[in-house]
Amino acid sequence: MTNILVVEDEKNQALLYRNELSAEGYSVSIARDGREAVTMAKLNPPDLLVLDINMPGMDGIEAMGKILGENNRIPIVINTAYSSFKDNFMTWSADAYIVKSADLTELKKAIKEILEKRKGQ
Amino acid sequence: MAMKLVELYPARKEVISNIQRIISSSLNLRDIYVSVVNELKKVMAFDRVSISIPIEGDNHAITFVASVTNTINVLEEGKPYPLKGSLLERILLTGEPIIVEDTKSDSHSTNGLFYKAGIRSRLGYPLKVRGRVIGSVNFSSMEPHHFSTTQFPLLEEICPQLAMITENTLLFEKIMLSEERYKNLYNNARLAEEQLRQEKEKLDYVVDVLGIGLCLMDRNMNILWANANLPKVWGLAELPKRARCKDVFQCTEAYCPVAKALEGAEGRYREIKVLVQDGRRRYIENTAIPIRDEQGEMGRVLVLSRDITQREKRLRQLSLLRELGQALHETLHIEKLLNLILTSVTAGQALAFNRAFLFLVNEEKGSVYGKAAVGPSSGEEAARIWQDVSHRYPTLEELLKEVMEREPLDSPLNVKTRLLVYPLNKEEEIVVRCVKEMRSQVVKEAATDPRVTREFREFLGSKEFVCVPLVVKGGAVGVIVADNPYSREPITEDHVHLLNIFAGQAALAIENAETCESLEEKIEQLRETQERLCRSERLVAMGEISTYIAHEIRNPLVTIGGFARSIEKTKPEEEDVATAARIIVEEVSRLEKILGNIKDFSKPQEPRKVRVDINTLLEDTCCLTEGYLRERGINLIKNFSPGLPPTFLDPAQIKQVLLNLIKNAVESMEEGGTLTVQSTREEQYIRTDISDTGQGMAPEVMEKIFTPFFTTKTSGTGVGLVVSHKIVDDHDGKLRVSSVQGRGSTFSILLPITE
Numbered sequence: 001m002t003n004i005l006v007v008e009d010e011k012n013q014a015l016l017y018r019n020e021l022s023a024e025g026y027s028v029s030i031a032r033d034g035r036e037a038v039t040m041a042k043l044n045p046p047d048l049l050v051l052d053i054n055m056p057g058m059d060g061i062e063a064m065g066k067i068l069g070e071n072n073r074i075p076i077v078i079n080t081a082y083s084s085f086k087d088n089f090m091t092w093s094a095d096a097y098i099v100k101s102a103d104l105t106e107l108k109k110a111i112k113e114i115l116e117k118r119k120g121q
Numbered sequence: 122m123a124m125k126l127v128e129l130y131p132a133r134k135e136v137i138s139n140i141q142r143i144i145s146s147s148l149n150l151r152d153i154y155v156s157v158v159n160e161l162k163k164v165m166a167f168d169r170v171s172i173s174i175p176i177e178g179d180n181h182a183i184t185f186v187a188s189v190t191n192t193i194n195v196l197e198e199g200k201p202y203p204l205k206g207s208l209l210e211r212i213l214l215t216g217e218p219i220i221v222e223d224t225k226s227d228s229h230s231t232n233g234l235f236y237k238a239g240i241r242s243r244l245g246y247p248l249k250v251r252g253r254v255i256g257s258v259n260f261s262s263m264e265p266h267h268f269s270t271t272q273f274p275l276l277e278e279i280c281p282q283l284a285m286i287t288e289n290t291l292l293f294e295k296i297m298l299s300e301e302r303y304k305n306l307y308n309n310a311r312l313a314e315e316q317l318r319q320e321k322e323k324l325d326y327v328v329d330v331l332g333i334g335l336c337l338m339d340r341n342m343n344i345l346w347a348n349a350n351l352p353k354v355w356g357l358a359e360l361p362k363r364a365r366c367k368d369v370f371q372c373t374e375a376y377c378p379v380a381k382a383l384e385g386a387e388g389r390y391r392e393i394k395v396l397v398q399d400g401r402r403r404y405i406e407n408t409a410i411p412i413r414d415e416q417g418e419m420g421r422v423l424v425l426s427r428d429i430t431q432r433e434k435r436l437r438q439l440s441l442l443r444e445l446g447q448a449l450h451e452t453l454h455i456e457k458l459l460n461l462i463l464t465s466v467t468a469g470q471a472l473a474f475n476r477a478f479l480f481l482v483n484e485e486k487g488s489v490y491g492k493a494a495v496g497p498s499s500g501e502e503a504a505r506i507w508q509d510v511s512h513r514y515p516t517l518e519e520l521l522k523e524v525m526e527r528e529p530l531d532s533p534l535n536v537k538t539r540l541l542v543y544p545l546n547k548e549e550e551i552v553v554r555c556v557k558e559m560r561s562q563v564v565k566e567a568a569t570d571p572r573v574t575r576e577f578r579e580f581l582g583s584k585e586f587v588c589v590p591l592v593v594k595g596g597a598v599g600v601i602v603a604d605n606p607y608s609r610e611p612i613t614e615d616h617v618h619l620l621n622i623f624a625g626q627a628a629l630a631i632e633n634a635e636t637c638e639s640l641e642e643k644i645e646q647l648r649e650t651q652e653r654l655c656r657s658e659r660l661v662a663m664g665e666i667s668t669y670i671a672h673e674i675r676n677p678l679v680t681i682g683g684f685a686r687s688i689e690k691t692k693p694e695e696e697d698v699a700t701a702a703r704i705i706v707e708e709v710s711r712l713e714k715i716l717g718n719i720k721d722f723s724k725p726q727e728p729r730k731v732r733v734d735i736n737t738l739l740e741d742t743c744c745l746t747e748g749y750l751r752e753r754g755i756n757l758i759k760n761f762s763p764g765l766p767p768t769f770l771d772p773a774q775i776k777q778v779l780l781n782l783i784k785n786a787v788e789s790m791e792e793g794g795t796l797t798v799q800s801t802r803e804e805q806y807i808r809t810d811i812s813d814t815g816q817g818m819a820p821e822v823m824e825k826i827f828t829p830f831f832t833t834k835t836s837g838t839g840v841g842l843v844v845s846h847k848i849v850d851d852h853d854g855k856l857r858v859s860s861v862q863g864r865g866s867t868f869s870i871l872l873p874i875t876e
Contacts, residue, residue: 012680019687100676101682102679102680102681102682
């Protein structure tokens, strides 16, 4: 089963992602901040990372750096309320950049495409 | 011993006739003296005889000739002796003969001397010419009481003869003497004349060289004599016969230096006359010097005429240049200044060319371009404008003032000139050549002159023209081209010289104005930058707030909306729940749309690519890092190839790349070393190499350096090279790396050359 690690500090939103992505047939684990995400990714490297950027503690970009530093093969989808990070050089190494929306269609579509692409490689 | 007179009578007659014969034989008494005395001895006994005469205008007398011995064969002439108390004095006074009976007892002053010489008695007889006593003849004897009045009749007959010959001799000697003097005088005069002639020759030469006309006038202003220069100076073919002052000097003025000179006072009297000849003004200076005539009166005047047109011209030109120079420094407004310069070249009161064209050098673009032109487009326009201009602006000052206040007019000539652009490497163009050589170019025959291209010839359309460079600090900033196609006045050396001097002043003024303008531009840029900064600061602050709010609202909205959708998807059986969920979904997406419309102000601006000289950018960057490098003991070598073509890039971004690469290089040289920044051209790219003498990289490290978040450093995000790569990519360039472990690395940025 495909393992997705969602990094999201808002509890209710994290629950939404877990419900919705599980419904899509993924195994979903949640990290509450960057540090937790780094540890979890290390212990159990996921097949894909959904990453919020603005988080207390270690933010998403820093976490991304650390995780990719360990294993740069994990695909990353940035999922953020800010559109501005799209122009940040730091986010270029992400595989997708999604602006958060109540409509999760775009997120799901991106995840599906990335995973299919990876499978093909 | 005395002879009886009667006995002597026949002898006397003979002697008298003998003496007359002797006397008439010569004019010199000395020659005949001995003969005369010998004759006398026949009829009269004496031991010595002498002739004394007074010295003219003196209180002395002289023994003119004397027999010293008894034989009378030795002659002597005495020294002057005081007349006072002498026998001669007495004779001169009385005109009567005197007998001294005995020198021993007589009181005459000379007797003492005679007595000593053994003379005891004397007889003095006057020598008269036309009743005037000229001297005396004196007989002396060793015996006292030797002479008596009985001898007087004989002497009466002889003495007039003697007197005559004495007088003649004296006169003759006088004449001889004056002739001698005259001869000397004559010789001296000859010498003086020769010197005078030489001096005159010299003077003539000088007069000739200076082109001075000379003439001598008498009291009635008739010209007595004139040199060959005079008619030349006055532009006459030749001097009329018996010319008078007015025939030459064309007097109209009330002041006449000749008349002044004739009034008598010594000195020099000057005037300057303006002569218009062949349409040109000539200035002639006349100097009248009074001189004395033979009678010693101031009856003659020497007049010197000198053509001082050149000098006047120089003076006028100097003051003109000063005036123009002042005008040029009155404005720093470049357009007005250029207009002023061109007007100065064309104004009749100034340099008086028909047309003037200004070309300026654009260093950045490497070209010379037509900037402005002043002048009429046709002969008719020329005539109209000139008439108009001279009518409206009588003085140069007013004309220049008018130009300053007037907006530049866009004449057809001006427009045509502005279309001309020549690259600085097109040296066959005379304008470019003028810039390069920094020397004026005078073209006399445009049709055949190899320096003139067909294009330029057709543009200008004139046969003769001049190009003068505007040189400042050893470089030409532009060129003035001037010509006279309408008046067809030839361009003389003088014109070119004047234009050259003026161009020097103009160049300085342009440079000043340009400096001022670029300063104003800089200030304007600074002001704009500051404004932009303020604005962006405000925008950033606003953007930060709005994005923060958007984010804070968006997150709960995602959750609300997300769950509402979840509810909707479960297709609740209760209609109310389904409706409520649908409403929530709708309202949330409406809110999200609104949030999406909030402009993200914190977004960085699009990269701004501009034309940049890479070397300047490198220099700027190196400048920024110099302190940083010095601190770390790193030697910086800059090796920039000159003359690289400009590239089109975002200087801020490329600078970021350079700084990034330099920082990496420095960090690889912990022990210090050498950093080399080098620029070269590589085909259609400009290549910048940043080389260090650091530790270098292992091949496996080199593979990963452009991977995000890869770093060998303890601190750092590992995105620097990724970012650099991305930026260079955005510029359609290449970022290359080569490294030898333990020797150092070289990063090369290749940026395409865009035309």
